[in-house]
Amino acid sequence: MISKRALNVPASPIRRLVPFADEAKKKGIHVYHLNIGQPDIETPPQWFEYIEKFKTKVVSYTHSQGILPLREKFSEYYKKWDINIEPDEIIVTNGGSEAIMFALGVVCDPNDEVIVIEPFYANYAGFAAYLNVKLVPVTTTPENGYRMPTKEEFEKVITSKTKAILFSNPSNPTGVVYTKEELQILVDIALEHNLVIISDEVYREFAFDDKKAISAYEFEEIHDRLIIVDSVSKRYSACGARIGTFLTKNKNFYSAALKFAQARLSPTEITQYGTIGLLNSEESYIQNVINEYKKRRDVAFEEIKKIPGVIAHKPEGAFYLAAKLPVNNAEEFIKWMLSNFSIDNKTTMVAPLSGFYATPNLGTSEIRIAYVLDSEKIKDAIKILAKGIEKYKTLTVDSSIK
């Protein structure tokens, strides 16, 4: 009585190892959670102020596209980033998740294909399975720093069923920030092959050093084929707000997505008011957050590159570091860490990167580190990881050692 689509949804690679972490905790071991992108940074106080300030007698549906004052604030925010999106080009969604689902639903019928750059944000696979869309990967590698594939590599996988390219920039899980030249490849392909660009820009703020996260919006020639997906979760440390946005200047895309939005009636009322608070927070808040992540990135990369046999490039953005470890099966290694290894009663949990690939058997030696803890903890956590790798390599009984 179960649908094939339900069977096809992969279990979350981020969440499926949680039982092993729970077991470790039961044994009194402290687990450093570098496996999930749940920041520890405080949410701006304006969230709580606006929530408390919002008084109403009846907790009501809002407009399906979200309340106007919030869409106006979002429009202001985007204009600061030179993204000229008007309030009526914005639909407020239940997190970036719903915005991605709307985008896939607007563009794809069952069995249509969407190109993704693998490794990609793992939940894309869940949304695609739910909507019976086929994700077609173009592969990047740890050796080349997960950079943008060539135009030819994309063209090899385009078929008559290809409808869109979906990608995140800065990239979750690789931390890559694409250059203008790299993005131009996607733009050229979209124009030549009549594809839609779905650009996931939830890490917009998080580009370090001299890097800049270039919005797909900067390419004017694709405005009529562009959907931008966004979320306040990461930049305001407000994952539990579940407020995202679906942005497009294409009126047909907008009307189609609005019909999906009307069917589910409206986003949550009170969190829309809370989000106005987030968008009214001090400008210094975001700058401090960026500085903090940069510091963590530096520590994480410094520690990871000390580990013999690890392949990693310095992340340029988001708050993830992808690395290839000197083990055959990173998922087995992570389980072993949680079940058998600790130092001073502490161990480290990371995410296996294989779940971020659509191609079977790729990424098996790779991991994703979310640097969402403070620098001291990250340093300690990666030192423990290093010791774990050292020990794991000596276990000659384990077949997964290189």
Next chain:
Amino acid sequence: MISKRALNVPASPIRRLVPFADEAKKKGIHVYHLNIGQPDIETPPQWFEYIEKFKTKVVSYTHSQGILPLREKFSEYYKKWDINIEPDEIIVTNGGSEAIMFALGVVCDPNDEVIVIEPFYANYAGFAAYLNVKLVPVTTTPENGYRMPTKEEFEKVITSKTKAILFSNPSNPTGVVYTKEELQILVDIALEHNLVIISDEVYREFAFDDKKAISAYEFEEIHDRLIIVDSVSKRYSACGARIGTFLTKNKNFYSAALKFAQARLSPTEITQYGTIGLLNSEESYIQNVINEYKKRRDVAFEEIKKIPGVIAHKPEGAFYLAAKLPVNNAEEFIKWMLSNFSIDNKTTMVAPLSGFYATPNLGTSEIRIAYVLDSEKIKDAIKILAKGIEKYKTLTVDSSIK
């Protein structure tokens, strides 16, 4: 570049006439909104108390199935209704809407069929189009009070692609509360034809006089093929909370829905705490709400039955009244009311029932009245409706008059 599924989503029959209401308001006319199930009754104060009480530094993701204290409270609530659902048989969803989408996704692949009793809750059609599921209607009529069709009528439409029966009880939009014998028909069909029952019970509390809303859970023989969809929106006047539940004792259904839930990460954090408040509100709250709706139901029915040529049965539950008007095209009549008719600068807006049918050209003379305003307003609103019908019938130029 737009998908067929997006084109297939019908515009909401409840919301698509809103521009006519907006025009009326611009002319200074007060519009009685009996078109949408947005109650005017105050939300329990515990909602706001629990929201203010919930303090955290970081607004975080919760478990994908919802926080345990909320699932425990829900389990207690269901047990009071003799629905023995444990916390790990509950997934907290973004309103009943998401619960319905999860249910359809768990059971159906594209082109699979789900039987609905028409007229049905209009947004079922939106969810079905989104997920490429075909709704197959079995028709009820105003003349027979929209009662349950016979077993034979259901069996006529069952094919190898039929996977489930989806219905609401008490019924939105008809106000029917099904008897045990009527529900037995669905149970028998589900067992004989190996179908899943998706029972939408969001109006559970709202059964008037000696009627009782019987949960599909009362039929033990279907526990392994039952998904109950629920929401706090109506019973606590908390539509903007967007908190619903997906309930099942079938562990395969549960795991499949949980994978969908994990892909979208989690429900909103703070509203889950607010909902614990709702479930901790005074028992008298619900009783007062029921009494209030009963009073409104009585007034609405008393007024509507005075109108010559109207066919309506007394609603037994929910807060809707479906009626056949002596006009050929109710949607045109509603537009005419909003554009051309008012008494003392007031007019009345109802929902056209045609959008609640899947069969083309059915329900064109029918409307749905949501009795969500206080009795005096409802009385006035339906008196205005009556005068409108009287006037409309004299307009010999209008082709839609019978």
